[in-house]
Amino acid sequence: MAALFGSALIGLTAGCSGDPSLSGDTTEASASGTAGSGATGSASASSGSGGGSSSSSSASSASSSSGGDPEPVRFVGNITTSGQIEANFLQYWNQITPENESKWDAIEPQRDRMNWSKTDAIYKFAKDNKIPFKWHTFVWGGQQPAWIAGLPQNEQAEEVEELIREVCTRYPDMDMIDVVNEPPPHTRPATMAALGGEGASGYDWIVKAFELSRQHCPKAILILNDYNTIEYGNDNNNIINIAKKIKAAGAPIDAIGCQAHATADVPTATVKGFIDKITSETGLPVYITEYDLNIADDERQKQVMQDQFTMFWDHENIKGITLWGYIHGTTWVRESGLIRDGQPRPAMQWLMEFLGR
Numbered sequence: 001m002a003a004l005f006g007s008a009l010i011g012l013t014a015g016c017s018g019d020p021s022l023s024g025d026t027t028e029a030s031a032s033g034t035a036g037s038g039a040t041g042s043a044s045a046s047s048g049s050g051g052g053s054s055s056s057s058s059a060s061s062a063s064s065s066s067g068g069d070p071e072p073v074r075f076v077g078n079i080t081t082s083g084q085i086e087a088n089f090l091q092y093w094n095q096i097t098p099e100n101e102s103k104w105d106a107i108e109p110q111r112d113r114m115n116w117s118k119t120d121a122i123y124k125f126a127k128d129n130k131i132p133f134k135w136h137t138f139v140w141g142g143q144q145p146a147w148i149a150g151l152p153q154n155e156q157a158e159e160v161e162e163l164i165r166e167v168c169t170r171y172p173d174m175d176m177i178d179v180v181n182e183p184p185p186h187t188r189p190a191t192m193a194a195l196g197g198e199g200a201s202g203y204d205w206i207v208k209a210f211e212l213s214r215q216h217c218p219k220a221i222l223i224l225n226d227y228n229t230i231e232y233g234n235d236n237n238n239i240i241n242i243a244k245k246i247k248a249a250g251a252p253i254d255a256i257g258c259q260a261h262a263t264a265d266v267p268t269a270t271v272k273g274f275i276d277k278i279t280s281e282t283g284l285p286v287y288i289t290e291y292d293l294n295i296a297d298d299e300r301q302k303q304v305m306q307d308q309f310t311m312f313w314d315h316e317n318i319k320g321i322t323l324w325g326y327i328h329g330t331t332w333v334r335e336s337g338l339i340r341d342g343q344p345r346p347a348m349q350w351l352m353e354f355l356g357r
Contacts, residue, residue: 076355
């Protein structure tokens with residue numbers, strides 16, 4: 001197992017094949033008025049193929065509910081590791097999300113100076129290896145570039161649309177997008193008022209973000225992503241309320257993203273009940289988008305993984321599962337790593353056996 005689970009890194013500096021525009025590190029933003037967008041991490045994603053995944057978890061495409069656009073078959077994915085793609089990534093995972101590299105402050109730390117080097121490489125890695133790629137995220141109250149808050153509202157609105165347009169033009173075959181991440185009360189983007197504020201729906205700014213995303217990224221699955229939504233009743237009610245209101249106002253939302261950072265101490269039956277409530281009351285499928293188990297005890301982590309992951313995998317309305325890191329010492333929460341000192345923890349061993357990888 002030491003060789004199989006050893007940790008090496010693929011750097012992220014390559015451009016994307018197939019589109020000659022995807023080769024530079026930094027470009028001037030094209031302007032339709034004024035410009036704008038940004039994250040952290042470092043990255044040259046050489047492609048290469050990974051270890052075998054089972055046919056039940058292969059990442060081919062199927063027809064989706066969003067007007068016949070491509071939708072990935074159910075996947076079990078993961079994120080970049082400290083700005084890199086682990087050399088063993090494809091042995092274990094068949095979907096990728098940039099952890100920080102696609103956040104606005106990383107893409108556009110200076111106004112109208114777009115840094116695409118890391119996202120170019122991650123997107124190329126995904127496309128070369130035919131695995132789904134998700135953009136994380138367009139509109140969020142965290143990791144916004146420092147310059148956005150000081151602009152007048154009309155320029156803020158132009159900057160948000162420019163970000164969305166530039167990303168969608170550069171990466172036209174993105175599979176999924178976290179359009180809005182962690183809406184109120186969790187975070188409040190500086191651009192809320194510029195995008196329409198509360199308005200008649202109470203969330204007109206979210207409606208606008210989804211409309212712009214569909215306009216510029218017509219093929220992608222558009223997701224409203226938030227935390228604690230399948231762990232706690234108040235947050236579950238909040239995401240349902242937002243989704244229902246923006247759907248009624250015409251937002252082209254395709255799915256709810258449930259981060260699932262806090263499920264470690266929540267009974268699996270409770271988690272399932274909250275998922276069922278989201279899907280039944282909104283009519284939308286769910287993606288588990290940032291799953292991790294912050295559990296130091298190996299056997300307890302394995303038991304919770306068995307219980308919860310099996311439920312996720314068997315749930316007809318969960319369309320994909322992304323774990324939020326896997327190398328111990330690099331994960332967002334301290335004890336969620338699944339490979340420690342080059343060796344798989346029991347939860348990782350079980351998961352790979354379950355998936356046939």
